[in-house]
Amino acid sequence: MGxxxxxxxFGCAALAVAAGLFASAGGAxxxxxxxxxxxxxxxxPGSVSQGVQVRDGAEVAVKMINDAGGVxxxxxxxxxxxxxxxxxxxxAAVEKLITRDKVIAVTGEHQSSAALAGIEVAHRYxxxxxxxxxxxxxxxxxGYPQVFNPGNFNSRVAIAAAETIAAMGAxxxxxxxxxxxxxxxxxxxxxxxxxxxxPDVEYxxxxxxxxxxxxxxxxxxxxxxPPDVIVEIMLPPAxxxxxxxxxxxxIAPTSKTLIYDASGIADYPDFWQNVSDSAKYMLVFxxxxxxxxxxxxxxxxxxxxxxxxxxxxxxxLFQAADSVFLIAEAIKIAGSTDPDAMIKAxxxxxxxxxRGEITFSTEKGGYKYHQWLxxxxxxxxxxxxxxxxKDTKLVQEAGQPIDLSLIERPN
Amino acid sequence: MLALDLVINGLIIGVFYALxxxxxxxxxxxxxxxxxxxxxxxxxxxxxxxxIALAFGVPPWLALPTAFVAGVVLxxxxxxxxxxxxxxxxxxxxxxxxEYAVIVTFGLSLLLINLVDKVIGPYAYKGPPxxxxxxxxxxxxxxxxxxxxxxxxxxxxxxxxxxxxxxxxWGRQIQAVAQxxxxxxxxxxxxxxxxxxxxxxxxxxxxxSGGLLANIFNPTPDVGIFPAVKSYxxxxxxxxxxxxxxxxASLGLGVLESFGGVYISYxxxxxxxxxxxxxxxxxxxxxxxxxxxxxx
Numbered sequence: 001m002g003x004x005x006x007x008x009x010f011g012c013a014a015l016a017v018a019a020g021l022f023a024s025a026g027g028a029x030x031x032x033x034x035x036x037x038x039x040x041x042x043x044x045p046g047s048v049s050q051g052v053q054v055r056d057g058a059e060v061a062v063k064m065i066n067d068a069g070g071v072x073x074x075x076x077x078x079x080x081x082x083x084x085x086x087x088x089x090x091x092a093a094v095e096k097l098i099t100r101d102k103v104i105a106v107t108g109e110h111q112s113s114a115a116l117a118g119i120e121v122a123h124r125y126x127x128x129x130x131x132x133x134x135x136x137x138x139x140x141x142x143g144y145p146q147v148f149n150p151g152n153f154n155s156r157v158a159i160a161a162a163e164t165i166a167a168m169g170a171x172x173x174x175x176x177x178x179x180x181x182x183x184x185x186x187x188x189x190x191x192x193x194x195x196x197x198x199p200d201v202e203y204x205x206x207x208x209x210x211x212x213x214x215x216x217x218x219x220x221x222x223x224x225x226p227p228d229v230i231v232e233i234m235l236p237p238a239x240x241x242x243x244x245x246x247x248x249x250x251i252a253p254t255s256k257t258l259i260y261d262a263s264g265i266a267d268y269p270d271f272w273q274n275v276s277d278s279a280k281y282m283l284v285f286x287x288x289x290x291x292x293x294x295x296x297x298x299x300x301x302x303x304x305x306x307x308x309x310x311x312x313x314x315x316x317l318f319q320a321a322d323s324v325f326l327i328a329e330a331i332k333i334a335g336s337t338d339p340d341a342m343i344k345a346x347x348x349x350x351x352x353x354x355r356g357e358i359t360f361s362t363e364k365g366g367y368k369y370h371q372w373l374x375x376x377x378x379x380x381x382x383x384x385x386x387x388x389x390k391d392t393k394l395v396q397e398a399g400q401p402i403d404l405s406l407i408e409r410p411n
Numbered sequence: 412m413l414a415l416d417l418v419i420n421g422l423i424i425g426v427f428y429a430l431x432x433x434x435x436x437x438x439x440x441x442x443x444x445x446x447x448x449x450x451x452x453x454x455x456x457x458x459x460x461x462x463i464a465l466a467f468g469v470p471p472w473l474a475l476p477t478a479f480v481a482g483v484v485l486x487x488x489x490x491x492x493x494x495x496x497x498x499x500x501x502x503x504x505x506x507x508x509x510e511y512a513v514i515v516t517f518g519l520s521l522l523l524i525n526l527v528d529k530v531i532g533p534y535a536y537k538g539p540p541x542x543x544x545x546x547x548x549x550x551x552x553x554x555x556x557x558x559x560x561x562x563x564x565x566x567x568x569x570x571x572x573x574x575x576x577x578x579x580x581w582g583r584q585i586q587a588v589a590q591x592x593x594x595x596x597x598x599x600x601x602x603x604x605x606x607x608x609x610x611x612x613x614x615x616x617x618x619x620s621g622g623l624l625a626n627i628f629n630p631t632p633d634v635g636i637f638p639a640v641k642s643y644x645x646x647x648x649x650x651x652x653x654x655x656x657x658x659x660a661s662l663g664l665g666v667l668e669s670f671g672g673v674y675i676s677y678x679x680x681x682x683x684x685x686x687x688x689x690x691x692x693x694x695x696x697x698x699x700x701x702x703x704x705x706x707x
Contacts (some may be wrong), residue, residue, distance in 0.1 A: 010469060030499050042528075042533065043524075043525070043528055043533070043632070043633075044524075044631065044632060044633035044636075045633065047592050048528070048533030048534070048631070048632075049533060049534055049535070051533070052532075052533055052534075071616075179678075208677070209678070209681070211636075211637065212637070212681070213627075213628040213634075213638075214419050214424060214627075216424075216630070216669070217420075217668065217669050217671075217672025217673050217680060218419070218672065218673075218677045218679055220413060220416045220417060220420065220669075220673065221413060221673055223413075223416070223553075224412070224413065236535060237631050239536035240535060240537070240629055241627075241628060241629060242535070244627075244629075245627075247545075248485055248545070248546065248551050248553075248555035248558070249553055249555075250546060269534065269536055270534035273534075273535075273536055273537060274536070274537045274539065274629050275463075275537070277545065324571070352476050
């Protein structure tokens with residue numbers, strides 16, 4: 001073999017090695033995961049029950065997306081931060097996710113106070129923020145272009161609650177909101193809507209500390225003059241204690257007084273192990289009911305969730321899954337993870353998720369901004385102890401008026 | 412009728428506060444430290460009662476003493492491993508003991524809360540009732556059946572503990588060590604054993620309190636924070652180390668919060684005890700039944 005041949009062989013070998021290096025480098029870049037930040041409550045004082053459900057729902061969605069090949073050939077990676085439901089921690093969590101973990105979007109927040117803190121950071125850094133379950137209208141009223149809201153909002157609950165109360169002919173209504181932006185905000189909104197829809201209803205609210213355990217001093221005065229409807233605007237575990245103490249004192253449920261759960265907690269995994277007899281006859285604002293028609297994606301999400309956790313599906317699961325799917329869809333439409341491109345993609349999106357076709361309003365100046373306005377809801381009544389949601393009585397179907405003849409009361 | 416309702420319910424909740432606070436008062440009397448993990452003994456008792464009854468089908472009346480035993484065992488372990496250095500003769504602890512106690516008990520509190528959160532999970536569990544009667548009428552006042560039975564048990568336990576501390580052989584040793592640890596030691600009392608006994612008893616009482624209230628305040632990993640804060644207030648109000656003081660202060664606080672929550676403001680209910688605490692510290696810093704001490 002002459003020198004020319006040796007050189008030729010070395011040259012080919014060098015080229016092969018170089019080609020291999022480029023190929024592996026290109027492959028490594030293609031496989032680099034797309035990071036999504038998830039802020040949830042995983043320890044007290046916030047609602048850990050909610051946080052775990054949202055995390056599980058998001059993980060289900062990420063797995064489904066990655067099993068289908070990921071987004072733009074890249075897998076999704078969820079980076080979870082515990083906010084404890086505290087605004088200061090939420091702010092720090094989002095800051096860390098954006099600056100240190102370099103996430104391309106943040107989602108998962110389920111408590112309004114924490115969401116209000118987190119969106120400030122997302123807005124500052126121009127990172128898309130998909131608000132999974134912060135109901136406070138103020139989150140929308142801020143008008144931040146980075147923030148999108150595929151979940152429920154207080155105005156929707158207020159309208160639903162007020163219409164239900166008005167239809168029931170209630171004259172004296174008392175709300176018990178928790179001492180958070182969500183609780184007090186919703187309590188005020190219900191009052192505002194009731195003034196329009198049923199001006200003769202006497203409505204007031206009494207704020208309760210979500211960290212407290214004994215609500216009797218707030219409940220005992222009701223025995224002499226019980227209201228017609230008690231609106232519960234609290235999250236677990238305080239909500240469970242309130243419902244139990246109302247029952248213990250014989251205040252509700254009675255033939256005169258029914259409880260209306262405006263927080264939609266009846267489908268939580270720990271609901272029946274905490275309330276037992278107390279929850280019978282409770283009317284529930286429901287963002288999910290097994291009798292609702294779900295899109296195919298929703299059915300797949302439900303099956304995957306039950307397989308993963310052993311629990312029946314609930315509305316938080318679908319909201320969390322939709323939040324992650326929306327981010328993935330935005331990346332696909334934008335063709336990149338550029339935040340401005342993603343924000344533009346989300347603004348114009350029309351996509352069928354786990355709960356229905358999602359679009360975002362661009363009407364500025366109020367609660368409608370970047371909000372999915374047609375979030376489906378129903379009203380159902382629990383008619384037996386330990387009753388699964390699928391067996392509860394649907395007294396108002398999605399998009400229909402309430403059917404009073406279906407409402408049961410204790411003897 | 413509302414006033415009667417408030418008095419009865421205030422006294423009931425006050426007795427539960429007393430059951431928690433007595434243990435804390437005893438620990439301070441013997442060890443002269445505040446146990447910042449006291450609420451977690453309550454939490455352990457609440458979970459033991461609830462999970463043993465729910466998971467193993469044990470009747471509530473058997474699950475309750477199990478909760479007490481769990482608190483006793485935890486108290487013994489904590490005393491032996493963490494508290495013993497405070498009085499085992501390390502010279503350096505002379506000026507570091509308070510800081511040590513704060514750091515160690517705070518750390519223990521965080522450890523227990525997060526351990527339970529991770530091992531058992533974050534969801535709340537309602538403890539089974541001690542009676543199937545959901546409501547009992549005491550004249551015009553309605554009380555939950557479980558709350559009334561728990562109240563009776565708590566009163567009985569408080570009376571027993573008070574009698575033990577006042578008249579029994581162990582009780583006289585506790586009083587001696589509380590008065591003067593060195594003197595008690597010179598008199599032949601094994602002060603380490605007495606400390607272990609007190610810590611175990613305190614843990615058992617707090618755990619029992621948690622078990623009794625598990626049906627009312629559904630246990631979560633942080634369920635002990637609320638009664639612990641009340642206990643600190645009560646122990647200072649009543650006089651640190653004074654059992655009668657703790658009992659009186661507990662009952663008073665329960666009734667005060669009941670009336671204040673209705674006639675003044677429910678939102679500021681928890682501040683009434685704190686305002687009272689500030690006033691007591693300003694004008695009677697030794698508490699209602701405590702003794703002024705001068706150290707030389």
